Amino acid sequence: MSTRVPTANFTIGPFFPTHFVDTGCNDLTRVGERAARGPHVLLAGRVLEQAGAATANTIVEIWQPDANGLFAHPLDPRGKDADPNFLGWGRAATDRDGWYRFRTIMPGRRVYNDGRARLPHINLMLIASGLMRRLTTTILFADDPNAADDPVLDGIADATARRRLFARREPALDDGDAKAYRFDVILRGADETPFFAD
């Protein structure tokens, strides 16, 4: 039984230190001396507010499994097999045109203990001036979003809204062997990105 109430969240305000988005924070493929396992992908997109305006200096954080769908975390029964050279976490800030960019590993597919598979996915959260609480969503990867099944889609009835959770291949942004994917975040407006209550 819980005894203490969680501390209230507040906006980061306009002055989140620039150096907290350290050089290298948005490259998840290398955290130590050795490179992480798995195919590299580029993940990029714009974070837009009302009327499609760009949000500069939105802080975008991601969390994802490794190339085999594993987490180096005590709660993962297979965590001991997770890639020791992959932290799974990254941070980027949007530029003046609202763009964020990550280089990471294509997350692996994984069937959990309850027998249901999660699609390859990357958890994404946003903190920004004017957002009083973090916003969370999930980026899904699938060849055919219309045929795809994932538990997070269960609560979203509208097919158009469901498709907004899928990253789109963007070959024009490919970098060598690294395939590029685009995921825009629409904070507000007709094409709003679905965000989760948790």
Added chain:
Amino acid sequence: MSTSPQPPAYDIYDDRTESGWRIDGYPRTFTRTPDSPRVARALTLTELTGPFGLHRRLRVDTADLSRVRPDGQRAQGQLIVVRGRVCDEDGAPIAGALVEMWQANASGRYAHEYDEKSLAPLDPNFIASGRFVADAEGRFSFTTVKPGAYPVPDSGHWWRPPHIHFSVFGPSWMARLVTQMFFPSDPLNPADRILASIPDPAARDRAVARSVPTTEGRDDALVFEHDFVLRGHRRTPEL
């Protein structure tokens, strides 16, 4: 026999004890807050886990922000120590929690390009931000100067009271916390539209640090105590 520990339970955010989404005089809270209700979902392993060993990516800084070098000149302002504990809703310590903080200097100026319109002076001897790792009991402590108040531009005479910004990483994606800490008995606190946006008075009070009596504190700095309670509690046993 080897089984993974039972994950904590995470309740949906309680709007009564959280800050409000839209704040008068803060236009971005209107243009950036989504219209649609946020979607409920069942949590799976990916949300119940989170990065371990973040210090491999985020460099941990000095715990004394009041001077740039150990033998350097002190920053302007009232020297203070802020100390506290990171715990979960059961009060259990979050050992190794990574804590980031940033603040205005004693004059109410941020060392940030977006604060260049401020008339308040920068202070070359002040570091203004820090990153710490909580110890085995979840405790952290750092030395800084008390931040100054600052006006919110074009807001109709709204001033932010002295406050320190914090970003805390716990054991899971769900436990992530981004917050602000306020100072006790500041006359600007009741009128602060951000602090006042929390509906529950007790929750507002918990966003304010405790002043440690000088007889129990230190000779060289005023001491403030503040705990961070991250989301997550043990599951109620099934009957």
